[in-house]
Amino acid sequence: MRRLLALFILLPALGCSLPALAWNAAGHRLVAVIAWQQLSASSRQLVSAALAAHPDYRRWREKAGGQSEAAIFAEAATWADSIRNDPRYYDDNSDAPTPLLAGRYDSRRHRRWHYVDFDAAGRPVKGELDRRIERLEQIIGTTREPTEITYALPWLLHLVGDLHQPLHTGNAADDGGLNQMIENPFKRGKSAVSLHTYWDDLPGPSSLRGRRLQRAAARLMAEHRPPAQGNVDLWREESRRLRQQAYPPGNRAGPPVIDQKFAQNTRTIAERRLAEAGYRLGRLIETRLHQRVSRETGDQESGISSVTAASLRKNY
């Protein structure tokens, strides 16, 4: 234990750091609630049926505090972060594999999926966030295996949110702001935090759920019109450009102290990015599900039935 603790303390000194989380749970729920509003009734049915077959569905339902499908959808968006300390899952390159959960799901935590970091020349050098989203949306649009949709969906809900956090398209030199400490005088308690953590917590308290969550999402939607849909490349480049505003000006030795102007500007950016991620995620899911239903209804010769909520339930 002491050795583990020593390693923990040494990691930053060695230039390593613990992987980033991206928006906290409140941020991911807000993105999901906005996305849910973009879905048609049939897509909501499909998505809910797919999530209901996930091994962690019961946990999401408990955390959501009831049967509301929108609230369960929002909890599913936090799953990719919640498995980071869950002993049923393992780290790809450091742990021994854990047994597969019922339903032959992948048990790896895939920490590298949450970010893509760039070197000074603008080349992607770490992480695979952007390419992974493309793969997941492809799975949802094309797979003939319902269990793959069940696996891909929580990842997609989460990663589209991550890609809209400017420090998740980070500078590899400081690990996306993880190695950049700042002083935040507006925070009660510990005021020294990493810049990355500061950004992750901008959406509000992690416990945001229920009516307060719905109200916060409704406000974001009222204040932000749907953005151009674009694609993964656009979302990544937008985040990279925003990185210029993500760092507080530093003109003294030691960690920069954030001021009112910086706090206000970063909050404004964060709220806009959450809204954009929500609108885009919803439309992405809607498009991909529509694509598979149209293709499969025209694919009668191969005996593939159209994917409806009823057929999904039957498959599970």
Ligand SMILES: [Zn+2]
């Ligand atoms: Zn993440």
